[in-house]
Amino acid sequence: MSDIKDHLAAYHPPTISIPPHPQWPELTPEDERAMKARITTLLKEQNGVLVAHYYTDARLQDLAEETGGCVADSLEMARFGSEHPADTLVVAGVRFMGETAKILSNEKRVLMPDLNATCSLDENCPIEDFARFCDSYPEHTVVVYANTSAEVKARSDWVVTSGIALPIVKHLAAQGNKIIWAPDRYLGSYVQRETGADMVLWPGSCIVHEEFRSIALQRLRRLHPEAAILVHPESPEAVIAQADVVGSTTALIKAAATLPNDTLIVATDKRIFNKMRQLAPGKRLLEAPTEGEGATCLSCARCPWMGMNSLQSLLAVLETGANEIQVSAELAARARIPIQRMLDFARQLTAH
Structure with missing residues (x-):
């Protein structure tokens, strides 16, 4: 077991090349x-x-x-x-x-x-490494985020989205399950803190959300004390700690429409503003900052892919x-099983 833990500690996700955007002519x-x-x-x-x-x-x-x-x-x-x-x-x-x-x-x-x-989370979790890691923890339930390849999904017991991760992991923990979580370490840490589950975290991350900076966010909020801060849980812990609402894309959009605040600071891909503006017309939407100490601005709050x-x-x-x-068809059939578990759980959750 120690060899596997050492392997995970030494594992460095592959270097991801940010692709140039296709150069299409501007449209009239x-x-x-x-x-x-x-x-x-x-x-x-x-x-x-x-x-x-x-x-x-x-x-x-x-x-x-x-x-x-x-x-x-x-x-x-x-x-x-x-x-x-x-x-x-x-x-x-x-x-x-x-x-x-x-x-x-x-x-x-x-x-x-x-x-x-592609997606940095998907790229950060190659099936060969992940399968070997899972094989070393046969007593653990494998829970993977939707941001993974078909092969990784097929190797899992459950697939989850950010919107349903908390209730599913809470349910599994209540049954005494130990959990392997992949691939986003920030979302995994958030779920672990909220549920108290016994979890081993794969060290992946989203290049958009890990760029948000907590100190710069504090400064922005001081400039807009009336604002609510909406944060996707793929963000670093110090950013999540400042949030008024933590949630999936769907949850953040709902919060934008229902919160009384006229100004919202949003820590996720800024293209979400299109739907937020439709449902919350007149509200002021501000991007959470990606500048400050340690910033590399790989994304500047926009997924390049x-x-x-x-x-x-x-x-x-x-x-x-x-x-x-x-x-x-064979791979799809195996990958569909953990997805279907999530869908069935979601239906039961809604029914209650």
Whole structure:
């Protein structure tokens, strides 16, 4: 066992290269309208539906809703796609989201605007290393975040989102389960603090959320003492400690709409502001700071891979049929089991 603990202590997630954004020409308003009309036509012709994450470009979010698709978090995107009668799902997000959609709808064609759009959490948890680590703790229940590959999901007992991680881990801990958590160490630490569960944490992180700086956040709040601070739990502990609301993307959007504060400081990808402005018009939205001691500004509150989704790349994939997500039926069947456990738990939770 000590060898495995030493392995984890010595493990350094692979270096992640931040991709350059595809250089698409700027669109005139006329070009944008024409492109949206063409995309809408192609979606109809291919019996397709567009699902977009809250962190994608506002134009993609708006188009998804205008064409009968949805804007949501990663799991709701996949669930919406599985329940929709469309034959083709077009997933505007990052690769693990396309894979999750394919896992839940293996018979459907799943396309993505850019297959190079990945996720630092996914990249930080390669299946070979993670499987070896899990094998060393056979008595532990393996709980993985949705931001993981299909292979990692298939190796897990439970898949969770940030919105349901707390009640699931609390439930498992109450049953006496010890837990392996992967891949986000900040979210895992938050869940551990809140539930008191016995957890071993994989050392991954999100390059967007780990950039938020607590001292700079304190300074910003002093400038806006009336503001509420909304923080995604993938953020560092010192940032979470200052939050008025800690929660998933969906929870933060709901908080923006329901809190009485006219000013909100938000610690997550700033593209979430598009949905927040729709549901909380007139409120002042401020980005939580990513500058200060230790800052590298790898993201500046914007996921670079989410930024690879654009109207141009969306149109291209619909015209060519390229960028299809492939997950074998066998792998999808294994990965679906822990996802289904979460979905069943969520239904029971709602029923009570």
